[in-house]
């Protein structure tokens with residue numbers, strides 16, 4: 001377990017920890033639900049991303065690296081996840097997301113901080129990620145957690161514009 005924190009807006013403590021095998025189907029379902037609703041991606045981009053995170057793929061990921069899928073739990077519920085890939089001293093943040101009702105209560109920030117801790121544990125010195133240029137919630141959170149914009153990618157995946165961010169971890 002990385003962190004447990006009580007937030008006055010949440011009924012229970014939030015616990016961030018590596019996903020367990022029996023949670024893979026639930027996390028895959030959540031990823032599908034959340035990504036399907038993201039209007040800043042084209043339908044093709046959404047279905048491409050959803051197809052990457054079947055329960056089978058998530059299970060394979062945690063078998064290779066237990067920190068590659070982190071979950072945020074509030075009581076018995078999974079309210080967020082962070083999927084990432086250790087690329088060898090650098091960790092790629094693939095997706096972090098929080099369920100609709102749990103947003104705006106600090107869960108996303110806890111996931112990003114837990115990713116930092118896990119990157120250090122894996123011997124990484126850097127985390128990097130992309131965001132859509134109009135994903136203001138994600139951009140604001142990343143900047144406030146000291147991620148720096150390193151590139152402005154025009155007409156990139158699925159012909160959409162993205163920013164690349166990086167953060168040094170110490």
Ligand SMILES: CC(C)(COP(=O)(O)OP(=O)(O)OC[C@H]1O[C@@H](n2cnc3c(N)ncnc32)[C@H](O)[C@@H]1OP(=O)(O)O)[C@@H](O)C(=O)NCCC(=O)NCCS
Pocket residue numbers: 034038095096097098099102103104105106107108109110130131132135136137138140141142144
């Ligand atoms: C991005 C996301 C994970 C944030 O999760 P969250 O739990 O709501 O975020 P937090 O409550 O921890 O907020 C932390 C900070 O993020 C920023 N933030 C969060 N939601 C925001 C919003 N809707 N608008 C602007 N800033 C926002 C704020 O800086 C906030 O800090 P503050 O409350 O002190 O001002 C969530 O909005 C989400 O799941 N979005 C859909 C999936 C997604 O886009 N993932 C990122 C892909 S790159």
